[in-house]
Amino acid sequence: MAHYRSLGTIPPKRHTQFRYDGDTLAFEELMGEEGFSADSSLLYHRHIPSAITDSTVWELPDTATVPNHPMKPRHLRLHELFKDDAWQDTDVVTGRRLVLGNGDVRISYAVSGRASPLYRNGVGDECVYVESGAARVETVFGVLNARAGDYVVIPRATTHRWIPQGDEPLRTYCMEANSHIAPPKRYLSRYGQLLEHAPYCERDLHGPTELVEGTGTDVEVLVKHRGAGGEIVGTRFLQAHHPFDVIGWDGCLYPYTFNIEDFEPITGRVHQPPPVHQVFEGDNFVICNFVPRKVDYHPLAVPVPYYHSNVDSDEVMFYVGGDYEARKGSGIGQGSVSLHPGGHSHGPQPGAYERSIGAEFFDELAVMVDTFRPLEIGEGGRACDDGAYAWSWAGRRA
Missing domain, CATH: 2.60.120.10 (Jelly Rolls)
Structure with missing residues (x-):
């Protein structure tokens, strides 16, 4: 620096x-x-x-870590660890x-x-x-x-x-x-x-x-x-x-x-990609944060993220405050971590896409790490995995 x-x-x-x-x-x-x-x-x-x-x-x-194999998205409840x-x-x-x-x-x-x-x-x-x-x-x-x-x-x-x-x-x-x-x-x-x-x-x-x-x-x-x-x-x-x-x-x-309160969000008429939320970077990974902000103001905007395939990276989101609109209905709350591995197409939970239309402000707070090599799961992650998140887009919780 x-x-x-x-x-x-x-x-x-x-x-x-x-x-x-x-x-x-x-x-x-x-x-x-x-x-x-x-x-x-x-x-x-x-x-x-x-x-x-x-x-x-x-x-x-x-x-020690173990591979995320067979590959699936995961929800880790960190507040259960202590x-x-x-x-x-x-x-x-x-x-x-x-x-x-x-x-x-x-x-x-x-x-x-x-x-x-x-x-x-x-x-x-x-x-x-x-x-x-x-x-x-x-x-x-x-x-x-x-x-x-x-x-x-x-x-x-x-x-x-x-x-x-x-x-x-x-x-x-x-x-x-x-x-x-x-x-x-x-x-x-x-x-x-x-x-x-x-x-x-x-x-x-x-x-x-x-x-x-x-x-x-x-x-x-x-x-x-x-x-x-x-x-x-x-x-x-x-x-x-x-x-x-x-x-x-x-x-x-x-x-x-x-x-994180001093991060000034970058917004636009249509949905902005994750790099606008970046705060730091290291070799082969970046750190981003999602803060309370006004959202997309095009008259036909869909404010939550579009579905996307992380072909080159794993995405880890730590939910630390507010109400994360795109994850409603998944069981995710404050203290949760979601892992969306490269190769899996992910995005909003069922219903969130439609509910976001017309929204003007998101009150959410999250820290994201994107890595360019696959992440493996440590002892803490294995201990607090909810075991059901992967099926939540299909409307199942078990």
């Missing part, structure tokens, strides 16, 4: 001596993408950031349950009530959507305050932790990439500024507001990284000093939040 920010105290020129507290030399760290060829930031630490005193295995939660008060002893990181995934992106869900361990993802960027609740996200770059409706975008290898705030469960929908996550290229100038036709701008992106200082030695940090054969594995590092020891930083790479 080529939008420059700085926080704390930094020297006037990069890669030069920086002394603080009189004459103490700070340790400069470059965090950058694509080697030294893309966005980066420089962080100034009190201690050597590479210093570790131990390394042991972190056994990850169940990351029942009763189990969420009170769960955190955003270790409590994730894998719903869907492939070699490009993994989608997990967690309901949390306690602070997470210190953690960094060494595989790819994370985009975490806050369905409800609030959190203080402490990072090596500083503090993010996350609220319902926020996307929290965390660059690869950013050490951070989630601390739920308030009494309400923190519900999070996590999209973990094997790549970087950024605004769509078509919204950006050749130098990285968001253009006038983009549905949001830099004013809507909120970076860290204050540095956070941690103390202690032999501090545990959970690291997710690539293993042999490309599988994802975990390691527990003991850092010689707490990683939250940054005096200041500057650059164009850092975590930030973007709230």
Whole structure:
């Protein structure tokens, strides 16, 4: 995200001596993408950031997936995954349950009530959507305050932790990439500024507001990284000093939040295709959101989507608010996920096509992920599959 920010105290020129507290030399760290060829930031630490005193295995939660075969569309009820008060002893990181995934992106869900361990993802960027609740996200770059409706975008290898705030469960929908996550290229100038036709701008992106200082030695940090054969594995590092020891930083790479309420919908006289709803992209997948909006105003418009075959992609829709018109009669509600696999023609439920004629406004809120490789089903997805959604277009629920 080529939008420059700085926080704390930094020297006037990069890669030069920086002394603080009189004459103490700070340790400069470059965090950058694509080697030294893309966005980066420089962080100034009190201690050597590479210093570790131990390394042991972190056994990850169940990351196995099974193919969606025989192929069928599915309805997953995510709110069934964390029942009763189990969420009170769960955190955003270790409590994730894998719903869907492939070699490009993994989608997990967690309901949390306690602070997470210190953690960094060494595989790819994370985009975490806050369905409800609030959190203080402490990072090596500083503090993010996350609220319902926020996307929290965390660059690869950013050490951070989630601390739920308030009494309400923190519900999070996590999209973990094997790549970087950024605004769509078509919204950006050749130098990285968001253009006038983009549905949001830099004013809507909120970076860290204050540095956070941690103390202690032999501090545990959970690291997710690539293993042999490309599988994802975990390691527990003991850092010689707490990683939250940054005096200041500057650059164009850092975590930030973007709230779904700040997305300005693009509408037209006839139904607009899903790319107008796009908010982010990674390698081989995109993230879109459907927000409350005025709908098609041609006198003969049919406001709900036309039936379409996802020949090149799987479509995953997470329903987070409002009343999703096209899915009425399917059993889908808030907290549901629909999976429409490539090769299956899908669209509105029976009756929705006709009922939408004459509508002027849709009050719906949903987060969509489209992938360009088939998605497989994780442990969490298998546990909350309703088993009947595939037959709903034929008027059957069993």
